[in-house]
Amino acid sequence: MAWEVFSIIGTIAFAISGAIIAMEEEYDLFGVYILGIVTAFGGGAIRNLLIGLPVTTLWGQDMMFQIAIAAITIFFLFPHRLIQHWHRWGNFTDAIGLSAFAIQGALYAVKLDMPISAVIVAAVLTGSGGGIVRDLLARRKPLVLRDEVYGVWAALAGLIIGLELLSGDIFLYVLFGVITALRILSYIKKWRLPLRKLNRA
Template identity: 35%
Template sequence: MFYLVIDILGTIAFAISGVLVAMEKKLDLFGVLIIAFVTAIGGGTLRDFLIGNTPVGWMTTPVYLITITATVIATILFVKQLRYFRKSLFLFDTIGIGLYTMVGVEKGLIAGLSPVMCIILGTITASFGGVIRDILCNEIPVLFRREVYATICILGGVIYFVLIQFPLDPTYAYVTAIVSIILMRLLAVRFKISLPNIYRD
């Protein structure tokens, strides 16, 4: 139940980010729906392909489809309230990344993968939807711009695997990791933290 709620919240956040990018590109109603859909389920679909979890999650449970459709309608209606487009996009993208990283880690554990592979699976789950969104909308993927994007997903995963070594309810570790990822990303952008330069310009 708890994990489903996290998954749904991530779906909502990514669907909103998809609508925002698609509307900035002036796509028509169906285009917006497709981009929202692809952004929200892209990462989870690749994750399910990688671990052989088929039919993929969103095909057997109608809740994802309903959530995305409702989110798209609500976002289109209230888009005026999300005045600062770029900022809203960044915020929802960040929330989605935090939530989906840990959803992916959880699914990796269920599939019996090692912690390192779980973290990679979480990072892929979190980032792939946004990459497809950007490719389809003909933007350079956010992932490849000079941000410490994916690095932060990995750090979040590490925090989770460190915390579950302690005798705590694993739910705390899970939530702490999500919050850490969101905070780290906000701070990294706020303070313009980036990875070390490998070029001598």
């Protein structure tokens, strides 16, 4: 049950996140749908490839595609005054998508009896893969590669789930809230990872 809930939450959040970026870049309606769908499903597709699942697994998610399209359509039709603060919306939906898909990816790897290292990688790729593809298509530096704390929270979710110290849907929902809050706090408080620059010759 929790896996399905997190799949739906992540799909909606990342579909809207992709739509926001597309609208900011002044893409037309078709571009908004493409970027929204790529953001919603890119992470899962990358994860499936790396853990050996066939690409066709993606096409069995008819309901998720319908949910993503509906979310993009509703958001596109929102009155302008409700989405004028797109930057705040974008970071909020991105945090929700990161947390939901990181947990979903980790649960998927645990279900396949993967080692803890694979669980962490699955969490990071599922949580941030769609955002990476979105940012690359929008010609932006991917969030996960910047110095701000982003992918670390997905890795933390994967580690906690991989250790299997606690179980149950309630624990997963609490973890979802914590990871989402940490990502939002890291954005608001401008938490940064160590950065070292090399001077160009």
